[in-house]
Amino acid sequence: MKCNVKLDPWKIILDHYDEHEVEIAESLFSIGNGCLGQRANFEENYSGRTLRGSYIAGVYYPDKTRVGWWKNGYPEYFAKVLNSTNWIGINVTIDDEILDLAKCTILNYYHELDMKNGVLTRNVKCRLQNDKEIELNAIRFISMAQKEVGAVRYSIKPLNFDGNITFESYLDGNVVNSDSNYDEIFWNRIDEKSYENEGYVMMETKKLPFMVCSYLTSVLTVNSEKVDSKPNVIEKDKFVSDIYSIDVKKGEVAQVEKFVATTSNRYSENTELLKKTKTISNKACEAGFDALLEAHINVWSKTWNTCDITIDGDVAAQQGIRFNIFQLMQTYTGDDSRLNIGPKGFTGEKYGGSTYWDTEAYCIPFYLSTCNNEVARNLLVYRHNQLDKAIENAEKLGFTDGAALYPMVTMNGEECHNEWEITFEEIHRNGAIAYAVDFYERYTGDFQYVVEKGIDVIVGISRFWAQRVNFSKAKNQYVMLGVTGPNEYENNVNNNWYTNKIATWTLKYTLRCLKKIKEEYADYYNTVIERLNFKNEEFEKWNHIVENMYFPYDEELGVFLQQDNFLDKEILPVKDLNKSNLPLNQKWSWDRILRSCYIKQADVLQGIYFFEDEYDMETIKKNFNFYEPITVHESSLSPCVHNILASKIDNADKAYEMYLRTSRLDLDNYNNDSEDGCHITSMAGTWLSIVQGFAGMRVRHNHIEFNPTLPDNWNGYNFKILYRGNNLQVSVTKEGTDISILEGNDTIDVVIKGESYKLVNSNPIKIQ
Amino acid sequence: MKCNVKLDPWKIILDHYDEHEVEIAESLFSIGNGCLGQRANFEENYSGRTLRGSYIAGVYYPDKTRVGWWKNGYPEYFAKVLNSTNWIGINVTIDDEILDLAKCTILNYYHELDMKNGVLTRNVKCRLQNDKEIELNAIRFISMAQKEVGAVRYSIKPLNFDGNITFESYLDGNVVNSDSNYDEIFWNRIDEKSYENEGYVMMETKKLPFMVCSYLTSVLTVNSEKVDSKPNVIEKDKFVSDIYSIDVKKGEVAQVEKFVATTSNRYSENTELLKKTKTISNKACEAGFDALLEAHINVWSKTWNTCDITIDGDVAAQQGIRFNIFQLMQTYTGDDSRLNIGPKGFTGEKYGGSTYWDTEAYCIPFYLSTCNNEVARNLLVYRHNQLDKAIENAEKLGFTDGAALYPMVTMNGEECHNEWEITFEEIHRNGAIAYAVDFYERYTGDFQYVVEKGIDVIVGISRFWAQRVNFSKAKNQYVMLGVTGPNEYENNVNNNWYTNKIATWTLKYTLRCLKKIKEEYADYYNTVIERLNFKNEEFEKWNHIVENMYFPYDEELGVFLQQDNFLDKEILPVKDLNKSNLPLNQKWSWDRILRSCYIKQADVLQGIYFFEDEYDMETIKKNFNFYEPITVHESSLSPCVHNILASKIDNADKAYEMYLRTSRLDLDNYNNDSEDGCHITSMAGTWLSIVQGFAGMRVRHNHIEFNPTLPDNWNGYNFKILYRGNNLQVSVTKEGTDISILEGNDTIDVVIKGESYKLVNSNPIKIQ
Known part of the structure; x- marks a missing residue:
């Protein structure tokens, strides 16, 4: 199944209605502004398959962990992105029939995401079961200019009748997460009030004190003239609405505009939330839809100018x-x-x-190249702020003395993931976080960041690596046992080349930074050493590891081995595998995948990509030509x-x-x-x-x-x-x-x- | 916490009441007869911590799988041992106060499991909150002589008062499993009826059509004289009872006897269940408690004579x-x-x-030595009956042509387990099932069993091994990748010595059996070959594997290596580990356990134990002295x-x-x-x-x-x-x-x- 969008350089367009495509379209046509965002759900009632979702950045729920078999060290919760108040909702009734596209005959359908301007529009002509034909126009955006504001302009035009139309413009906090582990409701009601043309819903998350308020101001017009239709004011648990009822003639346009301000106590005192959102919502309404839209488009225009x-x-x-x-x-x-x-x-x-190693390994180069340095720097600061949690996380796994292991998945720095082979073993993520510090510094020349913050992060990570390796008497070298590399189609392997590589590189890089601070930022050096309680033995230990690390390598093939004994596997290129076996993750049991040679995503090649300058062209070619043919690319990151x-x-x-x-x-x-x-x-x-x-x-x-x-x-x-x-x-x-x-x-x-x-x-x- | 039972050669005795010991005692004092069994719960109300459980062999519930992260190939359910009708229950009221030991002052307490006779008794003197003092005597057993029957004799003697006593003798099917994955009720009501002194509860499991009926006949006596007290007859959903109310004088003994017959449609037609249990229950009552007890004790006496x-x-x-x-x-x-x-x-x-590899690896020698051959043979037949399911199970994992993988955990032959490193990889279990066939045959000389049934099982298992290994070009030998050995403190390792050993042994043994059938049971040979669709290439392939299998070994130490690269680990004896680290499975995260040298239970040594005759004393000593010091014995099987x-x-x-x-x-x-x-x-x-x-x-x-x-x-x-x-x-x-x-x-x-x-x-x- 795919959603057959039309090709267009600037727009995503769906010019037909198919109930099977609705949920995919809801994803593709999503809009947001970094603070608020939502799936492209319909404003009006819809009885077909839909995944309703409006999200607020940074507001999450610690959903109790669900596992089959508990392992010591697993986190108690998984932080879930939180579906919050549905603020776009407008229930429509046409001469007593509820408008529901799933039950209409669609005469014309046009859904458009204008990426240049960040605007979502919908134009639908349809016939209801009562044979009334209408034209629906909806346009909405979440303002890039004013981060609390979302606005909807929604109109109905009767095409073949004079009749009554009601709009119920609402806020609804009675929402659930479809991925809830135990079918819990994540929100507690705080307060709601409904007035004529206004209202708000204030809620608090369970377990954590995130408080969120949405304030709505609605305006009704007919043929663009403001109408003084006295709405019916509804107030229920976590729900407020104004119900407007108007009689319109064929060809007239009845329209509701919604101006909603939403923010959380991450940006305001609890006691200020209501006042703040009310002010913003009312002012947005005063400014009007067109002015808000223009400001929004201006920001997008500037954004596109640099990216x-x-x-x-x-x-x-x-x-x-x-x-x-x-x-x-x-x-x-x-x-x-x-x-x-x-x-x-x-x-x-x-x-x-909200945070995976994807941020450091993939996203930071993008934001560095397309935005001002502050954007990528904030992503680094995010990890710096969470260093204490990373140290606690490492302590849970038996590490000491400031060793830091950043989590596989997190919202606030605490590990959320609960699959031992990933949570505890896919530790290469730690290396990517150090790599990003270097990448940022190389890119921006901002070594001052390293001195002030970055050094703490990379020392914590280096301490982790230094404790995580052990000296193998058998090999007379350092080894790293029991890891999962970027290729998650191998678990609990020894000496994953990539992990050994990024660990050793981190140690080297950290030593280089310390040296540079000592030599070039001498004023800071003692402060740094004291702050980190850094010991001379650490220099020695780290240097010893750097000089004596084991890297699996095959002389004959001239390739780095993904892990110890990789060549015990039967090597058969993906192209020689019967297609009925693909995708492996849907066709094969996990053990079969693990013992096969097939690679989910770049692993050795991820290391060669990161540290390209260390390898000559022949080495890169040999490794690429060995690994790519056995890679199934079943990760979107591959x-x-x-x-x-x-x-x-x-x-x-x-x-x-x-x-x-x-x-x-x-x-x-x-x-x-x-x-x-x-x-x-x-x-x-x-x-x-x-x-x-x-x-x-x-x-x-x-x-x-x-x-x-x-x-x-x-x-x-x-x-x-x-x-x-x-x-x-x-x-x-x-x-x-x-x-x-x-x-x-x-x-x-x-x-x-x-x-x-x-x-x-x-x-x-x-x-x- | 432990339950401080007294030392006695034949009895388990608890001579004091401590609310914290009740649940442990419920386990220790459990009684059963192979068909029915139960924890040693009190008959009367008890408001303290208790785990109520009555179980019926072979009746289970396919509880929907609960996992954090689904892996392709996981089973849909986990078969749960099913808590069923509580048939021992007698609610007691003394002058309007409900008897509840948790709320009484205990004056004297004596709980005894007589292992010689298989009888559970309890004598308690206590003071109720209404200051009435009573003596409680309870004796019960589940008959070894008649497998459907359980009986309770339960009496109350007022010690310091004349007053009223009520007994509610009941059957209650409103029970739950404490280990239910989704807090489901596992039973549907079929029927219940209550009469004077009799009644039954009939239920059916959800999802699977196990039907179970319990039929109760009760008798009331005072000072051993039968009393014609007309009981109050209660009938509720899945619950029946007779409530007897009698006035007794100080020192008199009021007593209820319960004779309960319980059986399932595994042993009767659905339509016969009620009639059968009624007849048995009524007859048991007629025979009387003492006669039933005597027959029960006679069976135990014969049993002890041989074990x-x-x-x-x-x-x-x-x-x-x-x-x-x-x-x-x-x-x-x-x-x-x-x-x-x-x-x-x-x-x-x-x-x-109900079934783990424990049966073959540990239990079969016990039953072979202490019972007639039929008992162990039936355990082998159990696996033979489930061969088709084992072949299906292997097919789910990509194996073909009759390869069989017996499940890690099962009730009916279908895999229940859902932890990839165990379910899919702890495949050595398959070898133990072949080993048991050989053990039985060596022990009993009954090769005819091999010819008729055993050969099918060991050929299926051999086919699995032959497909599970692969030829390593690097080693120029066969290897077995991605397994978990008996030591579950290693996961997804390559060339676990024990697994390689038992796989190779299975192939050799199967080839030997086929040769013996050909030579000594020639009449059967063609039938066997046809039944199994056995190909000549299989002989060749298996022989090739047997001759070219790789076994990790360290020349210097002279020990078999538990798996590839075992000596990359830091080897530190358990005795040198700070005690605060033990038990590892409670103190260390899983990754730390995995990369350590510490062993949960015998692994290489399990192989040396099984195939002891193949190794000289020096080899056994070297391996024992290498492995035992790094073994933490955190499995009860170690x-x-x-x-x-x-x-x-x-x-x-x-x-x-x-x-x-x-x-x-x-x-x-x-x-x-x-x-x-x-x-x-x-x-x-x-x-x-x-x-x-x-x-x-x-x-x-x-x-x-x-x-x-x-x-x-x-x-x-x-x-x-x-x-x-x-x-x-x-x-x-x-x-x-x-x-x-x-x-x-x-x-x-x-x-x-x-x-x-x-x-x-x-x-x-x-x-x-």
């Missing part, structure tokens, strides 16, 4: 990349270091938690890394194949699960595929390199990348690469396919 | 071994090949399922194997230490979980410790060997083993070993500490 990628000649690719960028930008806006990028963003509930490495080794066809798998994952519902929500974090991988893959862009300390690769069958024969970090615009065609400075810098050093150039910001642009 | 072990001079050891034998004998009586030995027997619900091997290598102190750990596990609540029920299957291990361990008894085809070892600090300086198989009585003291023939055989060849003797059954016994 757009243009692909000529391939609308599917163009739509795909813009959809990915749009979702990332509306999921995380980077102004609150307590927030992060949930795997489903605001498009669904599944998986819970194809992008393979695209980038395939581009690197000039395997343009493979790069293109991988790009296809990543770029329209949700739009084309490749994984058959888009109804649960979109794969937000892997969308950063699509962006990486173009920027690091096809454009071959690498940001160095003093210049930027490009090694573009355009596959032969690439329809988008010309693409442009807006690249904020150095105010560049990069244009890659089959003929070559053009780079222009958009504003700011006078000169930028670039290397294109090995040739050095100096870019001069004059008019016209000069390349020297 | 008792006498230990002079150590009452704790004597009580321990008899408790273990008693529990085994009342859990499984071997007359129904659809039944098996649940891990908690009739003493609790935990773990569910100490016995170590006791046996320690005895073998004359490490008497270690053998004695291990015996202490196994023999009073539940009586002394070593694992702090006896309130959940007793560890039934590991009780066979205690028996093995004495018979195979201290006595060093090995049954050979043509003789029996003894290599007794008595540890210096062994208080039981003289013990006798009744050993049915050859009608022997073995007596081991520090001075030597005496063996006498009890009956039957004229001569038996025995070897004692390497010296051969011929035992002649004359009077007096002659040793030649």
